Structures are given as structure tokens and as C-alpha cells.
């Protein structure tokens with residue numbers, strides 16, 4: 479099967495077996511920032527934005543994405559030009575091995591796009607479906623608070 483999609487703003491033709499999930503197809507196409515964790519929809523490592531909505535890529539059949547827009551964490555910021563959320567994660571010490579970070583950053587991005595001034599409980603709820611073995615949740619929560627504070631002061635949005 480194949481699907482024509484836009485990934486991080488670029489047109490891509492993806493080819494895959496009929497039972498393939500989006501996680502594997504993206505990784506095979508070079509988007510290795512989409513991480514494979516549980517494959518059960520429980521860890522958030524494989525999170526991407528599909529037409530602007532958060533999905534666990536391990537739970538999406540690749541055959542269902544024809545014509546759709548996919549954003550991985552590289553689509554919102556890179557090493558060279560990081561998004562303020564990524565900068566906040568680094569500054570708050572919320573990145574250790576980094577395996578969970580792409581999913582967490584995308585979850586924080588979706589939260590702050592929808593709700594620039596989240597309350598503590600709303601941040602916690604937005605990060606609820608994520609597992610981080612290294613940091614626990616304290617530094618990650620701190621990073622999202624820091625990002626919200628900065629983006630709320632006017633630097634909000636994509637920087638790519």
C-alpha cells in the first residue's frame with residue numbers, strides 16, 4: 479500500500495504493508511525521532527500530531543493516513559532552531575536519556591497551543607499518558623510551566 483502525506487511540511491510518499499502501523503512506517507522513512515516504546519498506546523513515546531491532533535503512532539494504521547498532515551517533534555523545532563518548549567525542557571533538566579522527550583514536547587506543544595495559560599492540574603492531565611523512566615514527573619512539569627510562562631509573554635508559536 480502507499481499513502482501521500484505531508485510530514486513536517488514536506489510531501490512524502492510512504493509505502494508499507496497493509497497491516498503496518500504509522501510508527502513503523504515513519505521510522506522506516508527516517509523519522510526516528512518518533513520513538514518505539516510499549517507499542518500498546520500506553521507510554522506516549524510515539525506521539526505525533528495527525529492533522530493537528532495528538533495520536534499514538536503505534537495505534538494508527540498507516541493505511542488510514544492518505545492525504546493527511548503529520549508533525550513530528552522535528553516539525554516544531556530542531557537542534558539548530560529549537561522551539562521554546564524544547565529550550566525549557568533542557569533548562570529545567572527534564573531531558574536525561576531523551577527517549578520520552580519527543581512525545582512529551584509534542585504533548586506540551588498541543589496543550590499550550592490550545593491553552594496558553596494552563597493550570598497545574600491541566601498540565602498534569604496533558605502529560606498523563608507519558609512514561610519517563612529517568613526524570614520522574616517533577617522536572618517535566620517544571621519545564622512545561624517554564625515554557626508556558628515564556629510563551630505567554632509573547633514568543634509563542636513555531637520557530638522553524
Ligand code: FES
Nearest residue numbers: 515516517519536
Ligand atoms: S509506543 Fe506508542 S504509546 Fe508506547
Ligand code: FES
Nearest residue numbers: 575578610611612
Ligand atoms: S528522559 Fe529518559 S525516559 Fe524520559
